[in-house]
Amino acid sequence: MSCQLASDSILYANGIYRLVYEIVGVVLPCWVAYAIAGLVFAFILVNAVLLGAAVITWGERRVLGRFQNRVGPNRWGPFGLFQPVADLVKLLTKEDLRPEGSDRVVFSLVPVLMVAPLILMTAVVPFAKNTALASLNVGVLFILAVSSITSVAIFMAGWSSNNRYAMFGAARAVAVLISYEIPVVLSLLGVVMVAASMSLGTIVAAQALPFFLVQPLAFFVFMAGMSAELNRSPFDVAEAESEIIAGYHTEYSGVRFALIQAAEFGGVGVVAAIAATLFLGGWSGPWSEYLGWLWFLIKTGIIVFLFIWFRATYPRLRIDQIMAFSWKFLLPLAMVNLVVVTLEVFLLRGDEGVLTHTDLAIMAAINLAVTAISIAVFGNLIKDRVTFRTRQPQQVVVPGVSTIEVS
Amino acid sequence: MPVVQDLAFWVLSVVAIAAALGVVLVKDLFRSALLLAVVFISVAGFFVLLSAEFLAVVQVLIYVGAISVLFIFGIMLTRNVREGNVPNRLQIPAVMCASLLLVGMIAAAINTDWRPIPEAAAQMVDAAQTQSVAGPPAGASSSGYAEQDTGLAELLIADFVLPFEAVSLLLLAALIGGLALARSRGS
Numbered sequence: 063m064s065c066q067l068a069s070d071s072i073l074y075a076n077g078i079y080r081l082v083y084e085i086v087g088v089v090l091p092c093w094v095a096y097a098i099a100g101l102v103f104a105f106i107l108v109n110a111v112l113l114g115a116a117v118i119t120w121g122e123r124r125v126l127g128r129f130q131n132r133v134g135p136n137r138w139g140p141f142g143l144f145q146p147v148a149d150l151v152k153l154l155t156k157e158d159l160r161p162e163g164s165d166r167v168v169f170s171l172v173p174v175l176m177v178a179p180l181i182l183m184t185a186v187v188p189f190a191k192n193t194a195l196a197s198l199n200v201g202v203l204f205i206l207a208v209s210s211i212t213s214v215a216i217f218m219a220g221w222s223s224n225n226r227y228a229m230f231g232a233a234r235a236v237a238v239l240i241s242y243e244i245p246v247v248l249s250l251l252g253v254v255m256v257a258a259s260m261s262l263g264t265i266v267a268a269q270a271l272p273f274f275l276v277q278p279l280a281f282f283v284f285m286a287g288m289s290a291e292l293n294r295s296p297f298d299v300a301e302a303e304s305e306i307i308a309g310y311h312t313e314y315s316g317v318r319f320a321l322i323q324a325a326e327f328g329g330v331g332v333v334a335a336i337a338a339t340l341f342l343g344g345w346s347g348p349w350s351e352y353l354g355w356l357w358f359l360i361k362t363g364i365i366v367f368l369f370i371w372f373r374a375t376y377p378r379l380r381i382d383q384i385m386a387f388s389w390k391f392l393l394p395l396a397m398v399n400l401v402v403v404t405l406e407v408f409l410l411r412g413d414e415g416v417l418t419h420t421d422l423a424i425m426a427a428i429n430l431a432v433t434a435i436s437i438a439v440f441g442n443l444i445k446d447r448v449t450f451r452t453r454q455p456q457q458v459v460v461p462g463v464s465t466i467e468v469s
Numbered sequence: 470m471p472v473v474q475d476l477a478f479w480v481l482s483v484v485a486i487a488a489a490l491g492v493v494l495v496k497d498l499f500r501s502a503l504l505l506a507v508v509f510i511s512v513a514g515f516f517v518l519l520s521a522e523f524l525a526v527v528q529v530l531i532y533v534g535a536i537s538v539l540f541i542f543g544i545m546l547t548r549n550v551r552e553g554n555v556p557n558r559l560q561i562p563a564v565m566c567a568s569l570l571l572v573g574m575i576a577a578a579i580n581t582d583w584r585p586i587p588e589a590a591a592q593m594v595d596a597a598q599t600q601s602v603a604g605p606p607a608g609a610s611s612s613g614y615a616e617q618d619t620g621l622a623e624l625l626i627a628d629f630v631l632p633f634e635a636v637s638l639l640l641l642a643a644l645i646g647g648l649a650l651a652r653s654r655g656s
C-alpha cells in the first residue's frame with residue numbers, strides 16, 4: 063500500500079511532511095500516515111520552541127553577564143550549557159501553589175494559552191526550503207492573529223490570580239500590547255507590499271536584497287515594537303520587579319511558572335525567527351540550498367542577540383514614556399515608511415508588477431536616507447516629552463514662619 | 470478528506486454552541502467573556518472549513534485580539550463581577566429584542582437559497598476570499614498587473630469604496646468622541 067499526497071493539499075509543498083507521509087504510507091493505511099506525519103511535524107515544532115527557549119535562557123544569562131562585566135552561569139556542563147536543565151528540574155520539584163480565592167480553571171489554563179500561540183506561529187515559518195508546515199497564503203496575518211491571543215491569556219492570568227499586583231501587571235501588559243500592535247502591523251504592511259504576498263515562503267523568495275536594507279525604517283519599528291510586545295526591558299513595566307513584584311505571573315510557581323517562562327523566552331526565539339524570515343532573507347544564503355537551516359539559525363541567533371543587546375543597554379521606561387514612544391514616535395515612523403514604500407512600489411514596478419534587483423537597490427538607497435531623516439526629526443520632536451523632568455522644589459514664603467520646602 | 474471535514478465541522482459546532490450557551494448561563498462575567506472568545510475562535514474554524522482563510526485569520530485578529538480584550542477591559546473596571554449580572558428593569562425589553570433577532574435570523578436562514586453556486590461564481594468567491602490582499606500571488610503574473618484579479622483589495626477599493634470610506638469616517642468620529650470623553654474637564 064502506498065499513499066500519495068494530493069498536489070492541491072496545503073501540506074504538499076512541505077518536503078519533510080511529504081517524505082514522512084510516503085514512507086509511513088508504505089506500511090500503514092493512509093489516514094494513519096496522515097496523522098503520524100502531522101505528529102512528527104508537531105513534535106519538531108514544539109521542541110523547536112521549548113528547546114529554543116531553554117537555549118535562549120542560557121544565552122541571555124551568559125550574554126547579559128558579559129555585558130554587565132560578570133561571568134554568568136558557567137558551572138554545569140561546558141560553558142554552563144546544562145544550566146536550563148538544572149533550572150527546569152528545580153522548577154518541576156517545587157510545590158505547585160494556587161492562591162486562595164483564585165479562579166481554578168482559568169488559572170490553570172493560562173500557561174497552556176501562553177505557549178500554544180507561539181507553537182502555532184512557527185507553523186508558517188519556513189526553516190529551510192519547503193519546510194513550513196503550512197505555507198498559508200495569509201501567513202503574515204496568521205502570525206499577527208495568533209499572537210493577539212496572548213493578550214487574552216495575560217488578562218486571564220491577572221484576573222484569576224486574585225492579586226492586585228497581578229491585575230496591575232496584566233492591565234499594563236495589555237495596554238502595551240495594544241499600543242505597539244499598530245506600528246508593528248503598519249511596518250509589516252510595507253514588507254507585504256514589496257513582496258506582493260503575505261506568504262512567508264514568497265516573502266523569502268522576494269528578498270533578492272534583504273528587506274532590512276530595503277526598508278530599514280520598517281525593520282527598526284518592528285524590532286522596537288516587538289521588544290515591547292515581548293515585555294522585555296526597556297519596556298518591561300508589566301513585570302517591573304521594583305513596582306509590582308512580577309506582574310501578571312506573580313502567583314505562578316513550579317511547573318506553571320516554568321511554562322510561562324518558556325513562553326516568554328520561546329517568544330523571543332519565535333519572534334526572532336519571524337524577523338529573520340521577513341527582514342533578513344530567511345533561509346536563503348550562499349553556497350547550497352541544503353544549508354538553508356544553517357543560515358536560518360544564524361540569522362535568528364543574530365536577532366536574538368540584538369534583543370539581548372537592547373535589554374542590556376537601556377534602563378526601564380515609565381509607562382507614559384512607553385506610550386509616548388509608541389504613539390508619537392513609532393507610529394509616525396511606520397506611517398512615513400508606509401507612504402514612502404507605497405510610492406516607490408507604485409513608481410518602480412514594471413508592467414509585470416515585479417520589482418527587479420535594481421529597483422530594490424534604488425529603494426534601499428532612498429529608504430536609508432528617509433530613515434535617517436525621519437528618525438532624527440521625530441526623535442527631536444519627542445525628546446522633551448520623554449526626558450525625565452524633575453520637579454524643582456518650590457520656595458514657599460509664609461510671613462512669620464521660617465522658609466519650608468515643598469517638593 | 471470529507472470525513473475529516475465532517476468531523477471537524479461537528480466538533481466545531483458542538484464547541485461553538487456549548488460555549489455560546491456558556492456565555493449566557495455562566496454567572497461569572499469574566500468567564501462568559503472568555504467563552505465568547507471561544508465562540509469567536511470556533512467561527513474562525515468554520516471559515517477555514519469554507520476555505521476562507523483570510524476571513525478566518527481576520528476573525529481571530531479582530532474578534533479575539535481586539536473585541537474580547539475590550540470586553541475584558543470593561544469587565545475589569547466593573548465592580549462585583551463574580552456575583553454576576555444583577556437583574557434590572559431592562560429584562561423584558563432584552564428578551565423581546567433577543568427573540569425578534571432570533572426570529573429574524575431563522576427567517577433569513579430559511580429563506581436563503583443554499584444551493585451550491587455555479588463554477589464561475591465559485592471561482593470569483595474563492596479569489597475574493599483567499600487571495601492575498603496585497604496583490605496577485607507570485608508565479609501567477611503571466612498577464613499585466615492591472616488585469617489580475619486582486620480579490621478583496623479590488624472589491625474594497627473599487628466596487629465598495631463608498632461604504633469602506635463611510636466606515637473609516639465612522640471610526641474617526643468614534644475616535645474623536647472617545648478622546649473628548651476621556652479628556653479631563655477643564656484642561
